[in-house]
Amino acid sequence: MSERRDPNTTAAFHITDVSNLPAILTQGGxxxxxxxxxLTHTNIGYDHIxxxxxxxxxxxxCADRPFVGEFVPFYYCxxxxxxxxxxxxxxxxxxxxQKTVVHLVCSVGELARLGADWAISDGNAGxxxxxxxxxxAKLDELDWAAIRAGSWxxxxxxxxxxxxxxxxxxxxxxxxxxxxxxxxxxTVLSMLSAAKSQHVPKVEVRREWYY
Numbered sequence: 435m436s437e438r439r440d441p442n443t444t445a446a447f448h449i450t451d452v453s454n455l456p457a458i459l460t461q462g463g464x465x466x467x468x469x470x471x472x473l474t475h476t477n478i479g480y481d482h483i484x485x486x487x488x489x490x491x492x493x494x495x496c497a498d499r500p501f502v503g504e505f506v507p508f509y510y511c512x513x514x515x516x517x518x519x520x521x522x523x524x525x526x527x528x529x530x531x532q533k534t535v536v537h538l539v540c541s542v543g544e545l546a547r548l549g550a551d552w553a554i555s556d557g558n559a560g561x562x563x564x565x566x567x568x569x570x571a572k573l574d575e576l577d578w579a580a581i582r583a584g585s586w587x588x589x590x591x592x593x594x595x596x597x598x599x600x601x602x603x604x605x606x607x608x609x610x611x612x613x614x615x616x617x618x619x620x621t622v623l624s625m626l627s628a629a630k631s632q633h634v635p636k637v638e639v640r641r642e643w644y645y
Contacts, residue, residue: 439573442543446508446597449517451476452534452618452625459629463604464538467503481526483560491560493553493598495568500551502559505598508545510581512537512612512643515594521645532644536622537612539635542597544607546570551600557591559598564591566598606633612640 448464453476458464468488477484488503509516523529546552554572556565580592613619622637 437574437578439576439578440543441546441570441573442541444510444542444573446510446540446542446545447512447514447612448506448508448538448540448603449514449535450538452536452613452621455536455622455625456629459605459625459631463602463607464506466506466601468501469601487560491562491564493559493566495553495566496551496600500600502598505551505553505559505600506603507559508540508542508597508599510542510576510578510595510597511593512640513584513645515586515590518645533614534618535614535644536618537610537640537643538608539610539612540603540607541609542570542573545597545599545603548599548603548607550602553598555596555598558594559596561591605631608633608635610636610638612638612643614641614644615639 450458467484484503488501491502492499493502493505517532517535519525520527520535521530521532523531553566553568554570554576556576558564559566576595577589577592580586580589581595583589583593586593611622613622616639619637619639626634
C-alpha cells in the first residue's frame with residue numbers, strides 16, 4: 435500500500451553554493467538552469483547531465499513538453515545522492531566542498547500553487563527512463579523508503595525523485611536555509627542583511643543533512 439503524503443507538509447530541497455545566494459536574492463528567487471546558464475554563477479553539478487536536461491529530456495506531462503532544464507529542481511530529502519557526488523569531487527569541484535552548499539527548503543504544496551507548470555519525477559529527472567506526472571497524488575507512489583534511506587545501493591534513481599517547477603520560484607517560497615556549520619549560516623544571514631531582503635527564512639545549522 436502506498437504511503438499517503440500531504441503536499442503541504444512534504445518538504446522540497448534545492449541545493450546551491452552559498453556564493454550564488456546574492457544573485458538569487460537580486461533575481462528575487464530561483465531560476466531554472468536554462469536561464470541560469472546565461473548568468474555568472476557557481477555550478478555544482480555535472481555539466482554533461484545539465485546539458486542532457488537542457489536539450490534532450492522532455493517533461494511530457496506538460497502541454498508544451500519543455501525540457502527538464504527549463505524547471506527549477508527540488509529533491510524530497512536533504513543529504514542527497516547529488517550532494518554525495520559533489521562532495522566526492524566528481525563534478526570538478528574539490529573533495530569536501532559540501533561545506534559551502536546550502537539547502538533551500540520549500541513545501542511541495544506551496545510550490546504547486548505558484549501558478550507555474552510543475553511536475554513530479556519518479557526518480558532522477560536527468561535519466562532517460564524517468565517518468566513524469568502532473569498529479570500530486572503521484573507523490574504517494576514515490577519510493578519513500580529509498581528517498582529516506584541513508585544507504586541507497588541499488589536505489590539511486592528512486593532516491594533522486596524530483597519536484598520540478600517551470601521557470602522560476604520566488605524567494606518568498608523558501609521557508610528555511612540549512613547550512614553545514616555556523617560559519618556558513620552567518621554568511622547567509624549577512625547576505626540577507628546586505629540584500630535588505632524583506633523575506634528572511636529560518637537559517638539553521640543542519641549538520642545531519644551533510645556527509
